[in-house]
Amino acid sequence: MSGHSDLPTIKIPTVSVIIPTLNEARNLPYVFKSLPAEAEIVVVDGRSTDDTVAVARALRPDAIVVDQTRRGKGNALACGFAAATGDILVMLDADGSADPAEIGEFVRVLTAGADFAKGSRFINGGGSSDITRLRRAGNTFLSRLVNAFLGCRYSDLCYGYNAFWRHCLPTLNLDPGERSEAYEWGDGFEVETVINMRVARAGLRVVEVPSFEHPRIHGVSNLNAFSDGLRVLRTILVESRGSRRRRRRLIPRWSTAAAVGPNLTVIRPQKARSETLESVHLETPEPDASVSVVSSEVECA
Numbered sequence: 001m002s003g004h005s006d007l008p009t010i011k012i013p014t015v016s017v018i019i020p021t022l023n024e025a026r027n028l029p030y031v032f033k034s035l036p037a038e039a040e041i042v043v044v045d046g047r048s049t050d051d052t053v054a055v056a057r058a059l060r061p062d063a064i065v066v067d068q069t070r071r072g073k074g075n076a077l078a079c080g081f082a083a084a085t086g087d088i089l090v091m092l093d094a095d096g097s098a099d100p101a102e103i104g105e106f107v108r109v110l111t112a113g114a115d116f117a118k119g120s121r122f123i124n125g126g127g128s129s130d131i132t133r134l135r136r137a138g139n140t141f142l143s144r145l146v147n148a149f150l151g152c153r154y155s156d157l158c159y160g161y162n163a164f165w166r167h168c169l170p171t172l173n174l175d176p177g178e179r180s181e182a183y184e185w186g187d188g189f190e191v192e193t194v195i196n197m198r199v200a201r202a203g204l205r206v207v208e209v210p211s212f213e214h215p216r217i218h219g220v221s222n223l224n225a226f227s228d229g230l231r232v233l234r235t236i237l238v239e240s241r242g243s244r245r246r247r248r249r250l251i252p253r254w255s256t257a258a259a260v261g262p263n264l265t266v267i268r269p270q271k272a273r274s275e276t277l278e279s280v281h282l283e284t285p286e287p288d289a290s291v292s293v294v295s296s297e298v299e300c301a
Helices: 028-032 052-059 073-083 100-111 133-150 166-172 191-201 225-240
Strands: 015-021 040-045 064-067 088-091 116-120 162-165 206-210 292-295
Touching: 015 052, 015 073, 015 100, 028 052, 040 052, 040 073, 052 064, 064 073, 073 191, 088 100, 088 166, 100 116, 100 162, 100 206, 133 191, 133 225, 162 166, 162 191, 166 191, 191 225
Parallel strands: 015 040, 015 088, 040 064, 116 206
Antiparallel strands: 088 162, 116 162, 206 292
16 A cells, blocks of 8 residues: 555645636737636637637637626626636736736635635735826725725725635625626626625625736726716615624634536637646745735624
C-alpha cells in the first residue's frame, strides 16, 4: 500500500469569470490576455453589432457564449451566473477598466473564509485613473447611505469588480428570465447595488479587496453619472424596505459551496475544460493585514 494513500484529498475551487459584452471587440484582446488560463470564461453578449462574439471565440475557443435574455448589465450578469459552473464566480467588465490579474487576490480572500469578495478603489492599495470628482462624491454618499441602512461598512458601493462563492446565488436572487424586450428590476447598472445590499442583508461575510480602475481602452461608456446615480438611489430605497438595522456580530469567517443554475440557451465549447488538480494554478497565499474586512456578519430582517 502506498504511503500516500491516507493523505486527505485537497479540493481546489474552480473559477468562472463572467464577462458582459456589448460591442467590445476591440477591447477583448486586452482583457483576455490576462485571464487565468485555467478559469472558465463565460461571455454574455447583449446583441453586439460588431465582431465581439467572433473575437471572444478566437481568443478563447473554450469560452462559453451566452446570449442575454433582456437588456442591461444586470440581466447579462444574471444570465452569466446561470450558465457558469465554477465554485467561485467573478464579475469582470469587458472594457479593460478592471485588471484580470487581480482575480487571484479575490480567490485568495474567498478561500481564506469570505463569502463575498468586494473590489474597492478606495482602500489601501486600490485606486482609479478614471473616476471623476462628481462620480466619487456620489459613490461616497450612496455608500454611506447603504451603510447607515444596513449597518455595514462598504467603501465603494458602485464598483462592479466582485467575486463570490456559488452558494451566494440564491441570496442574490437574480433571475435571467425568458427572452423579452421588457426591462426588469435589476437589469441595469444598479445591479451592483442590488447585489451588495442583498449580500449584506443576508449576513454573508464580506471582505473588501484593493482594486485599481483604469480608463476604458476603446469606445464610450454607457454610464451616466446623474441618471444612473438616481437609479442607484431608488434601488437603495427599494432594497431597504423591510430591513431593520441590527447590531453587527463578529464571528469567524467560513465558506461552503452549493450548486444552482436555471435553464438558459448556452453555447458551450465541444471540448470540456479540465478540472484536475494539475490544471489549477491560481495562487492562494495566507491572508494578510492589507485586506479590509467590511462585515464578518451583518444581520438584517
